[in-house]
């Protein structure tokens with residue numbers, strides 16, 4: 265992974281955190297549209313990039329890892345209250361310190377594992393040079409997917425903090441931990457030169473987790489009676505179109 269990619273990954277989260285402190289209302293509106301966009305993009309890159317790699321392999325029980333990722337994410341959301349899909353289903357009577365520890369626990373594991381897949385995807389790409397990107401040779405679609413859903417997640421995290429009485433430096437610390445986790449995961453895989461078998465399992469696990477996050481996002485967009493507002497629908501459609509550019 266290049267330095268620029270790490271900067272994008274970390275910078276986008278820190279920037280969102282700071283901006284949402286300053287412009288709460290505006291960011292909230294934007295966040296909804298971005299969520300639908302990111303959900304559609306995530307589910308699309310899973311089908312376009314991750315599934316072909318996973319199901320092309322000789323490991324016939326690899327699907328178990330997809331299931332593990334799907335339900336593993338469901339398990340993590342018991343702690344994080346859904347922050348990683350851009351929501352905070354939180355009741356204000358909870359003790360704020362315990363709450364923040366819980367949220368950070370779920371969120372840290374989630375972003376570290378996604379980071380592992382970032383590094384794994386890149387290493388897999390070097391071994392099998394079968395990618396032909398319309399968008400750009402160098403764009404890692406997983407990186408785009410992670411940034412797109414972590415920006416609303418950073419906003420949701422700030423909302424959790426807003427309803428608690430936590431000091432500013434603690435907020436900044438949590439935001440930074442969340443921001444650097446994907447980079448840390450990616451560097452771990454590359455530094456320790458993970459085995460291709462293990463990388464495959466990670467990619468399968470993260471596909472499952474992406475599917476969970478993306479479908480939750482799309483189901484939770486305010487679609488009363490299965491009627492999604494046209495703005496949200498348009499955002500989702502744009503997400504799919506952008507993903508097609510990475511094929």
Ligand SMILES: [Zn+2]
Pocket residue numbers: 346349350351352353480484
């Ligand atoms: Zn939710």
Ligand SMILES: [Zn+2]
Pocket residue numbers: 348374375378410413414
């Ligand atoms: Zn994520």
